[in-house]
Amino acid sequence: MSAEFYDLLQAEDDRRRAERRFAHAARRAVTGVVEVGAGSGIVTQVLLAASAVPVHAVEPSPAMRSLLLSRLAAVRADRRARVTVHPHPLQEAGLEQVADLVVASNVIATLDPATRRELWKHVCASLVPGGLLLFDPPPTALPADIQHGTTLGPVRVGPDHYYAEIRHTPERGIIRAEFAYRVEREGRVLRREHETFDLWPADPALITEELHQAGLHPVRAPGPDLIAARRTG
Numbered sequence: 001m002s003a004e005f006y007d008l009l010q011a012e013d014d015r016r017r018a019e020r021r022f023a024h025a026a027r028r029a030v031t032g033v034v035e036v037g038a039g040s041g042i043v044t045q046v047l048l049a050a051s052a053v054p055v056h057a058v059e060p061s062p063a064m065r066s067l068l069l070s071r072l073a074a075v076r077a078d079r080r081a082r083v084t085v086h087p088h089p090l091q092e093a094g095l096e097q098v099a100d101l102v103v104a105s106n107v108i109a110t111l112d113p114a115t116r117r118e119l120w121k122h123v124c125a126s127l128v129p130g131g132l133l134l135f136d137p138p139p140t141a142l143p144a145d146i147q148h149g150t151t152l153g154p155v156r157v158g159p160d161h162y163y164a165e166i167r168h169t170p171e172r173g174i175i176r177a178e179f180a181y182r183v184e185r186e187g188r189v190l191r192r193e194h195e196t197f198d199l200w201p202a203d204p205a206l207i208t209e210e211l212h213q214a215g216l217h218p219v220r221a222p223g224p225d226l227i228a229a230r231r232t233g
């Protein structure tokens with residue numbers, strides 16, 4: 001449901017963040033890049049622009065994939081020729097030793113612990129030995145109370161202004177991230193939409209342990225908001 005608002009409200013900030021987080025590592029990739037949960041393709045575009053190797057964009061959701069493919073339609077043909085879109089979860093994509101960089105942006109927190117543990121194994125399998133995984137970590141703990149977070153927008157489209165209010169609510173071990181979208185014209189609300197995502201907090205020590213068990217050795221991350229790990233063998 002949020003797919004229709006995504007580019008309007010988030011694309012530019014997300015692009016800048018992706019460049020800061022991932023462009024340097026993508027420039028150094030010599031085998032390939034796997035992007036887990038490519039979503040609308042903002043990060044994919046950054047990875048394609050920065051690298052010169054094949055990029056595997058893994059995205060199981062049809063709604064997000066339609067944004068991804070629309071974005072790829074506007075990408076230079078030589079860059080588009082390097083990207084393969086995998087319409088499955090990573091666990092079913094069958095990617096074996098195709099990359100020396102795996103990127104998971106905004107994905108790990110959205111996975112329940114069992115899926116997350118399973119995912120690490122497939123991340124490891126997709127990397128060549130010594131290959132690097134970069135991801136933004138899940139929240140480390142549940143917030144004590146409801147957090148009224150960011151407002152996105154207003155972004156103007158003709159006579160209308162688009163907004164989103166985001167709030168995080170702790171609930172039985174998970175965090176409910178609620179996006180309340182609003183379209184206004186001349187101060188009057190035309191439309192409201194609402195979407196909720198579940199986020200699973202995880203203690204950093206647990207993440208480290210899970211990575212080790214999957215054959216991934218945590219290493220120094222290139223930024224304060226990232227975790228990095230290398231395939232050991």
Ligand SMILES: C[S@@+](CC[C@H](N)C(=O)[O-])C[C@H]1O[C@@H](n2cnc3c(N)ncnc32)[C@H](O)[C@@H]1O
Pocket residue numbers: 014036037038039040041042043058059060061064088089090091104105106107110119
């Ligand atoms: C919050 S979105 C993030 C999208 C994008 N990476 C970004 O930073 O904007 C998480 C994405 O991960 C995808 N996803 C969830 N589980 C996945 C899995 N097991 N393998 C690959 N992608 C997955 C979802 O379909 C969704 O598009």
